[in-house]
Amino acid sequence: MTTSVISARLPPDIDLTKATLAYGNRALPRLNRELNDATLLTRQKSVRMLCDYLHDPQNIAGALREGITVSLKKLLADSDITVRQKSTECLYVIAGHAIGREAFLREGIIVPLSKLFDDSEDIARLNAHLAFEMLSKSPTGAEGIVEAKLVPTLVKKLKIEHDEIKELILDTLHFCMFEETQSALDSEAMEVFTELLQHKSSSIRGKAARDIMDLSVPLNGKNRAVEVKCVPVLVDLLKDTCTDVRANAAGALMMITITTKGKYTALASDAIAPLVSLVDDPTSEVRVNAVKALTCLSEAPEGRKALSDHVEKIKARTEEEVPAVVKAANCAASVITWKP
Structure with a gap:
């Protein structure tokens, strides 16, 4: 399977000769001055x-002390694609450092950079999303994105962007939902994530399932997942060949089946059989999430009855070396064998 890759190669008619770097502590002041020069070249x-x-x-x-971010902020609106491309790349590099993320917030770069989401050039949009994904990894950065009311924009872009950028948006939303989920729910993110569960890319399927798990933490998220018929699709993904997809699909079901409505929707979707098969999955994360999901289902009388035939298989997991799996298996066995 071939996928398109966004190229960062500069146009052939651009002079590739770099600016001369001044010596020592004069390098940054000169670069900063030339960033604001009226001459395009x-x-x-x-x-x-x-x-x-x-x-x-x-x-x-040193670049931050010199005010480089202020100059880069201005260049984001430059009419030349090469300038916009390299400016966003500079900001992506800066966002990779804690002091750089602080500068993003201090200098108000989030909103101007978000305008590049609509840039006509793929590489400028890619760099902008790379910077946002890096920024969102810090709690203050994710909070800044949420406060700038950019979550609806990110969800909208999930529908139309290239696959390479979709992955970055899914990661950015993942971190933003640690801070707040309501704006994502209001933007119909659950519906968009559910559509992406059937994407041809296993990476996108896995990230979409992970984001559904994040969005299903609050009660209204669990209810929305049931309403948009997300559960049957997640059940199908339990048989996916990709480990991350199986782990995140089981994790999402684990969250959704906490509610009674979620339990019975999963039972109606025949979730028990594929979840039981994952109890012996070679990846511990998959096993943990599957056993926890089974524990939730066993809280319903119908689920407990169906799982009574598999309790020995679950108990066998209490003998393994991964503490998280052992703890989950003990809890599951206790709930399944509970007598009123």
Whole structure:
């Protein structure tokens, strides 16, 4: 299976000669000055040199002190694609450092950078999403994205973007939902995630199932998952050949089946048989999530009755070396064998 890859190669008619880097502590002031130059070629050269310069982590702090992020913020609106491309790449590199993420919030870069989501060039959009994904990995960064009300925009872009960018958006939303889930629910994210469960890419299927698990933490998320008929699709994914897909599908069912409505929807979707088969999965994460989901289902009388034939198989997992699996198996066996 072939997939399109967004190229970062510069246009052939651009002068690839980099700007001359000044010596010592004069390097950054000169680069910063040239980033704001009225001549296009000067801006192209300087932003390209800056991008290479920032790849050395030792130069990040000095660049921030010099106010480089303020200049890059202005260049995001430049009419030249090369300038926008390298500016977003610079910001992606900066977002990879804690002090850089702090600068994003301090200088108000989140909203201007989000405007690149609509850029006509794939590489500019890709770099912008790379920066957002990196920013979202810190709680304050994820909070900043949520407060900027960008979750609805990210959900909307999931429907139309390239697969490479979709993966980044799913990761960004994953971290944002640690902070707040209501905006994602209001944006019909559960419906979009459910559609992506049938995507041809196993990576996207796995990330979509993971995001459904995140969105199913609150009660209204669990109810929405049932309403949009997410459960039958998740049950089908329990047989997926990809480990991450199986683990996250089982994890999502584990969350959804906490409610009575979720339990009976999963039972009606014949979830017990595929979940029982995952009890012996070679990956411990899959085993843990499957056993926990079975524990939830066994809280319903019908589930307990169906699982009574498999209790020995579950008990066998209490003899393995992974503590999390042992704990989950003991809990499951206790619930299944419970007598009123």
